[in-house]
Amino acid sequence: MNSLRTVLRIFVIAIAAVLALPLLPAGVAFGHGSAIGPPSRHYGCWDRWGSDFQNPDMATEDPMCWQAWQSDTNAMWNWNGLYRESVDGDHQAVIPDGQLCSGGRTGGGRYAALDEPGPWEAAPVNNQFTFRTHDQARHGADYYRLYVTRQGFDPLTDELGWGDLQLVADTGVIPPGEGTPENDPVLNGVTVSINVNAPGRTGRHIVYMIWQASHFDQTFYSCSDVVFPG
Template sequence: MKVLAVAGVVVLFLSTLWAGSAFGHGSTIDPPSRNYGCWQRWGHDFQNPAMATEDPMCYQAWQADSNAMWNWNGLYREQVGGDHQGAIPDGTLCSAGNTGGTRYAALDEPGPWEATELDTRFTATVHDQALHGADYYRIYVTRQGFDPLTDELGWGDLELAGETGRIAPGEGTPSSEPSLGGVSVDIEVDASGRSGRHIVYMIWQASHFDQTFYGCSDVIFR
């Protein structure tokens, strides 16, 4: 029994190490993407039964595939060629078209995900853990009237609210957080005319390779 317990600790340690290592890539960390937020809140306590009532959407995601949280920095597709809508069907935007099989599928579930309260003009922060740089970052926000509690996210629900040009590898603010490393890039976002619950959708076209990262973040506009 002691051997099994030690083995479990080793697996947990390696999973956490991998998530924060140079093999990682990145995600939106403010407002946090669904899987990054779940990892941030529960990665240290993911077996706590209280998650089921305190954070039910994270709970269903952990139950579906815990690797979606340990690998919060690996939600990407390759060889998209800029055709995001062609590569990712409606209803699967948060999982990037079920990239990695069903690993991230639970992130597509509508429901009361933990949401960040924001003004409609805000700064989105994407973390580039492995210093990939970017051809561009694009930040979309759902149209007024979309209901993240009940509606599956489709491309027609989104409006472009912020974007960048090319970001050189290593450009950004270095992180002092040991589990992150790398740099963070800020994108100014204008979501004027909205109120209540919304989804912020991030597309990050990495510059080192045809590799595109995606992420859904839940917000409440004041």
């Protein structure tokens, strides 16, 4: 009898502990991060329309975000979760041409709409600029690698492939927690700033980020649309 009471007591304590855990809203990812300046496609769509994502004006004012929201709203709610595991540094083998912005259609194809060419909202930058990426969970990095599309690539009509990119920055190791703290409660992590030099570019381009997080073999990817002078 005593043993039965002991088992029942343990069971009640276990149930109470589970009920005491905080509940997360459906579709909300644990904090990881993404590019915020120039913003990644998914972060930018969430930042501009997250509080007004059912507004029909998005269809004409921001048509690429509109098609992305219609395709899968969770891609924007989970703007900080576009990553793959177990890539082991072999990015080109894992991610096919035409699927770079979605990380090879990671998340069961959740981010597929990000691969669509078209008039994504683009941030004006100079040929030398600072790229800002947010490490929401303070993972640190084995490296950030930044690429810019070669002159002649047209983001309005061309699918992005590995042959379209030129490496412009490679940070090497960044320790966990290093960066500028953000007071914005939505971000609430650290922002890493990376100097970029992309000479010879004019007009529309894509900045492609590969962020190899240092805590696990998790690799984050993003496309940021920019406009160079000229």
